[in-house]
Amino acid sequence: MKAITWHGKHDVRCESVDDPEILNPRDAIIRITSTAICGSDLHLYDGYVPQMMPGDILGHEFMGEVVEIGAKSTLKKGQRVIVPFPIACGQCFHCSKQQYSCCDNSNPADKMDFGREQLGQPMAGIFGYSHLTGGYAGGQAEYVRVPYSDVGPFVIPDDSLEDEKVLFLTDILPTGWMAAENCDIQPGDTVAVWGCGPVGLFAVQSAFLMGAARVIAIDHFPHRLELAKKFGAETLNFEETKVYEALQDMTGGIGPDASIDCVGLEPHGLYVDNIIDQIKVSTFLGTDRGHVIRQIIMATRKGGHVSIPGVYGGFIDKFPIGAMMEKGLTVKTGQTHVQKYTQPLYTAIAEGKLDMTFLISHRMPLEAGPEGFQKFHDEQDTYTKIVLKPGMSEAKLAA
Template sequence: MRALTWHGKQDVRVDTVPDPQIVNPRDCIIKITSTAICGSDLHLYDGYIPTMQAGDILGHEFMGEVVEVGHGNAKLKLGDRVVVPFTISCGSCFFCEHLQFSACDNSNPAHKADMSEIAYGYPMGGAFGYSHLTGGYAGGQAEYVRVPYSDVGPIVIPDGLEDEKVLFLSDILPTGWMAAENCAIEPGDTVAVWGCGPVGLFAIQSALILGAHRVIAIDHHPRRLELAKSLGAEILNFEDVDVHEALAEMTGGIGPDACIDAVGLESHGWAIDNVLDMAKAKVGLATDRTHALRQVIHCVRKGGRVSIPGVYGGMADKFPIGALMEKGLTVKSGQTHVQKYSKQLLEMIGEGKIDTTFLISHRMPLEKAPDGYKMFKEQQNDVTKVVLKPH
């Protein structure tokens, strides 16, 4: 089959690789009908996430048709259309039973889990196409993919809902929803969102659905800010204003009740702390550029809530722990517990309460995926989401 493979920093290629096979009784094989490039994929593309190996198949946002089912899987049948969560979860461990699916204790093979246990204290859960820290699983930017524990993750899509309406149930829609839910939104709340990429835009949409009185979006790409505005957000261009001063003025000097960092480890801009982060990262003295997170902690009101859906992978420098403690902030973060939200969000899509198709800016065949990555990296104002079609 054809698949997009990683070969080094900003070097991805469509190669011919072996077809996936059933390995365990609960597996299934899916023929991919739609897959997408995620902002998190750019962290792999830019070389920020360790333990990638040449030839690894990328992609964790995908859906398709079931073409083979293991004998231990009673949930799926041949021909089912399914969206597959990017998190691989067994459904029965301590964490899955507590609906913390992304923390699954059984989905990361033992020898792979050792790497993440050294880095993070405990092993990470498994994930598709996202380094050997998360199990080294082949991703879905391919013609076919093997899905482990496929009696737990995949959600069957009813007839009448085309791919593009439901594809983002795989990751970014539930990620945006969980980011907003982690804000513990109360009536009258003001929520500020840093980053109007795919997750940030869905976090804006979700925060408003969950009852936020105001949502303020912060970015510097004009088109992304316009998309945020079209969803109902007020907008700030961080190149034109002092963000802290602007937010204080907009909230009567108090600050936002909750703030969402949808930027993650590759903050942009020429603020002095970010310039220092870039310099230290170049020489290996730091990994993550955390300007956005520092600003979030600085701007949120005293006693406020901080939600971090943005991906971080390593060590942060100059972290404002004093502000975090002295202001009495509550922080929630983590990879998304996709399976917790799938049914609810699918119903909302079917009822027309959530639209995701506005996000798609480009559609390309799988063979053009390297061009899609380059565009997404270099043209972020114009490229909001690339959907790839393998067949």
């Protein structure tokens, strides 16, 4: 089959690889009909995530048709399914608490030591996201093996809902939703969202749906800021204004009630701390760049909430822990427990309360995946979201 594979920094390829096989009775094989390039895939593209190996198949936002099942799978051949990006067993301590992205059993034993050393505990398995998260082949491919298929995949009951209306249930919609939920939004609250990429835009929508009176969206790409405005957000271009000062002015000197970091370890901007962090990263003296989370902690009101869906992978210097403690901030973060949110968010989509299709800017055949990565990386104001369609040509997609 064909698949998008990683071979180093800024080097992804479309190659022929072995077809997946059933390895466990709870497995299923899915023929991919739609898959997407995620903003967090760019961290792999930029070489920031450890334990990537040449030839690893990328992709954790995908859906398709069931073509083969193990003896203990609850799926049926021919069903259309979306597949959550975290792999969860459904039976461990964390899964019993619906903390699916913290599953204790989905990361193979031979992959767990590095996670324990790096993070204190091993991570759950994630499709196409390094051997730190299990080394699973991802879904930017024609086929994929899905472990624990009796727990993760969600069967699309209404065939009238085409792929693009439900594809982002795999990751970015529930991620934006959980990011807002972690803010404990109260009626009348002001929520600030750093980063208007896909997760940030869904966080903006979700915050309003949860009762926020005001949402302030922060970015520097004009098109992304315009998309945020369409949902009712006020906007700040960080290249044209001082964000901390602007937020204080907009909130009467109090600060936002809640702040959401949808940027993570690769923030933009010519700031002193960001430049120093970049130097440290480029000389292997550091891992992550922490400008946004530093700014968030300083800007959020006393007693407020901070939510971090943006990906961080290692360590940052100059962390304002004093401000976090003295201001009494509540901080929540983590990979998304997608399985917890799939059914209610699917219902909201089916009822027309949520729309995801506005985000898609480009559709490409799978073979164009390497070009898609480069475009998404270099032209983020134009390429807001790329959907790859295995088995479809450029001409058919353009029709």
